[in-house]
Amino acid sequence: MPLQFKTKVFSHKSPKHLDRQLKGAMGDVTALDSGDPVTIAVIGCGQRGQAYAEYAFSNPSKCKVVAMAEPRPNTCAIFAQKYSIDGTLVFHDWEGLHAASAETLKTVGHRLADAVVVAVQDSMHAAVVEAFAGQGYHILCEKPMATSLDDIFKMEAAVKKAGIIFGMGHVLRYSPYSKAITELVRSGTLGELINAVHVEPIGYYHFAHSYVRGNWAQEKECSFSLMTKSCHDIDILCNWFAPATPVRISSFGSLKHFRxxxxxxxxxxxxxxxxxxxxxxxxxxxxxxxxxxxxxxxxxxxxxxxxxxxxxxxxxxxxxxxxxxxQCVYESTNDVCDNQVVNIEFSDGSTASFTMVAFTSLICERQTRLHFTHGEVIGDMSTFTVTDFRTRKSTLHTPPLEGGGHGGGDLGLIRTFVEAVKAGKQDMVGTSIDEVVNSHLTVFAAESSRKEGRVVDCVEYEKTVREQIGRATEDEN
Known part of the structure; x- marks a missing residue:
């Protein structure tokens, strides 16, 4: 029997999960009842939305998908059936879900869920996040945060105003492999981190699929490839060097082959x-x-x-x-870079280099070298070798595999986000809206360097773009 799609929730009777009383005023970050699963609405049920929802399917006592928005009818029906979503909470678009939520807040006094997962196309992130932050939902947003600086600053303001828990789809931070390396960096065991060399091998047919023929092929329709593909690589580099911050950045790259x-x-x-x-x-x-x-x-x-x-x-x-x-990859309308390098100088004098390249047999299996004063780490997203210069010994580390995409990073992120929502604690996410915005600004600065052919002062860059967007906003008003 086909699903019956509604555009609003009728107030005569709410689904059972709405009977749970949420604590505090709208937008407050408050711990939830310990015995209840965190409820989520998934907005965009494609590959990324499905990856995050899988945690609820495997852990129903901890997380439950209770609402969804997805325009493709077959994908929508399959997703709704898998998660047994009430037909009145299945929507073709996010606007319908948002309107139903507004109705429920008005008539029943409850949100439809504790949190929303935003996995729509990148250019839509800002509108969806602003709308649901305004209704007090905790939000997990797929990367990149947004495709323009204007939208990023709007999202930043909306999240801060709402006081909600905000998670970002920088999944590289959350795999067992990356968490083990981050712990090593923070421990100081090998001394001070001086330099990083990080490579993202996108994969020859993966790049052709996504960035030549696919949704991320044209900058005007989405964004530049460093942002859409590699913003979480820049983010994890910034995380490893923290509390030092990027101060100067340069970048080179082009669309070399797919033309x-x-x-x-x-x-x-x-x-x-x-x-x-x-x-x-x-x-x-x-x-x-x-x-x-x-x-x-x-x-x-x-x-x-x-x-x-x-x-x-x-x-x-x-x-x-x-x-x-x-289409032939040489006859497509793509215009984003198929190779790019980024060089970063941090405020403490340390440095990092990052390479994004399409022409590899490996598919997104990052290669990383971290150079410390007393040793080095060499890793490939599955294992890493730690060499201590003082003992001249090398040790191979093989963190546990948890399954899922990005070496377990997808699972690690959604699990961490759910736990943070449950406890009402942003710091459990391991990042903040400020940190998310700063790493995205670093990516925008890198692209400015590539296009303008100059070394970019990161501090001055942020100051300038915030002033420019602030003036433009004032003129609009």
Whole structure:
């Protein structure tokens, strides 16, 4: 039986979970009753929304998905059925969920849930976060925080005004691997951290999927690739060097390969992979990336992200014939960098370099070297080796694997956020809205350096952009 979608919650009778009395005035951060699971509404039920919701599915005593918003009908129906969501709390868009929440607050005096997970497209983050912060929901927002400085400052103001718990999708901080390295850095065991060399190997077909054919291919539609792909890499570097802060930054990068000038001559004038004679020899063949895996029974990423519902031969073939995921990567409308380097100087004189590159066999398995006064750490997101210069001994560390994406970072983040909401303590998240904003400002500063061809003073950069946006806001008012 198909789900019946509503655009409001009727006040004659609320679902059972609404009978729980939330403590305090709207926006107060107050501990919840210890025996109840934290309830969440998932806004955007694609790959990222599903990744965070999985914690509720596996841990129903700790977290429960009670409401959702998702425009794709098949994806919406599958998600609603999996989490047994009441039909009156299933919405096609976030505005419908927000309106229903306003109605419930007015008539019943309760929110629909304790928190919302914001996993919509990046350019929508600001509007959704502002709206639900205004209703007092705790918020976990997928990265990046926003795609413009104006939106970031609006979100910052909304979160601070509401006094809510705010989590950011900087999942790299929350994997067992990263937490173990962070603990080592903080301990001072190897002395002072002097330098970091960090590489994100995006993966050749992952980049083609997401940043050439996909949702993050054009800066005007979303943002630049350093922001959409690697803001959590810059964030974890800033975290490791804290309390030192970035003071100077430089960056270089370009769209080097995925452009018409690099198209192999054997591909001739073909616009789509399914009609190209060169397809069998092309590493970026859409047939190889999507259709062949589905034919072998693999219905997961990336094929699962390009159709509404479960991928099969028919719907994948249709997408490749008519949609952007079947286009030749050299004929696509992408314009974001496929390689970029960033250099950072911190306030204590320490330094870091970061490389983001598309052309790798590894898929997002970061390579990291941390250099201390008395030793070094070399890691690959699964294991890391600690060498102590004083003893001249090296020790291999293999943190436990918890499953899920980003080496367990997805699970670690949602679990940490739920625990923080339960206890009513922002510090349990391990970051603050100020820290989130600062790391994003560092990414924007890096992109300014790349585009303008200069070393950027980070302190002056923040001062300038805040003043400019402040004046623009005053002029609008």
């Amino acid at each position: 018409k000038g690099a198209k192999p001559s054997a591909a001739d004038e073909a616009q789509r992979c399914l009609e190209c004679h060169y397809e069998r020899s092309c590493p970026y063949s859409a047939k190889k990336i999507y259709l062949d895996p589905v034919a072998r029974g693999n219905k997961g990423w990336p094929a699962s992200t390009i159709v509404d519902g479960i991928p099969d031969i028919e719907n994948i073939s249709e997408v490749l014939k008519n949609g952007p995921y079947g």
